[in-house]
Amino acid sequence: MVDTKVLFIMFSKKKNTSKLDSDQRQLYENARARALQKKRLFQHFVIFLVGAVLLIVLNVVIGYQEDFMPLGYNWFVWAILAWSFFFLIHVINVWVTNSFMGKEWEQKQLEKLVARQKERIAELQQQVDHDYPLSKDSGNNIVIDKTEPRVIDPNTPDKNY
Numbered sequence: 001m002v003d004t005k006v007l008f009i010m011f012s013k014k015k016n017t018s019k020l021d022s023d024q025r026q027l028y029e030n031a032r033a034r035a036l037q038k039k040r041l042f043q044h045f046v047i048f049l050v051g052a053v054l055l056i057v058l059n060v061v062i063g064y065q066e067d068f069m070p071l072g073y074n075w076f077v078w079a080i081l082a083w084s085f086f087f088l089i090h091v092i093n094v095w096v097t098n099s100f101m102g103k104e105w106e107q108k109q110l111e112k113l114v115a116r117q118k119e120r121i122a123e124l125q126q127q128v129d130h131d132y133p134l135s136k137d138s139g140n141n142i143v144i145d146k147t148e149p150r151v152i153d154p155n156t157p158d159k160n161y
Contacts, residue, residue, distance in 0.1 A: 030102075030103050034098070037094050037098065038094060041090055041091065041094045044087060044090055045087065048083055048084075048087050051083065052080045052083070055076040055079055055080060056076055056080075058076065059074055059075065059076040060074075060076075
């Protein structure tokens with residue numbers, strides 16, 4: 001008879017069936033993040049259009065604050081221009097900045113920094129090797145005292161040899 005507890009444990013654990021290696025996983029995550037950026041930009045655009053129409057309807061059709069005209073233009077024009085500026089910044093961030101400073105750019109910068117650190121470590125190691133050379137007698141970089149061992153007389157331990 002099969003123990004039901006063993007069967008429950010065998011079939012209840014989730015098994016990792018993912019066949020993707022780390023490079024494929026990273027490519028997938030980058031593509032997913034990029035798609036999410038573009039999705040949010042599109043959502044921002046739709047909300048911008050709906051909001052702009054709503055502001056125009058508020059001022060022109062309903063007549064809300066139609067006497068308020070800063071610098072000779074209706075207030076909704078300034079609100080839409082300000083919103084357009086923020087939307088333009090969002091567009092630049094998604095399409096321009098990400099193209100120049102995306103994941104590939106970040107990876108190249110990391111590689112440059114690691115290479116500089118390795119060069120600096122090599123320079124410091126050469127300086128240490130020059131200033132504090134190791135004894136050439138030792139094969140395993142451990143300096144061994146090759147003088148004869150001292151024998152201390154138990155009757156006179158304080159006597160210098």
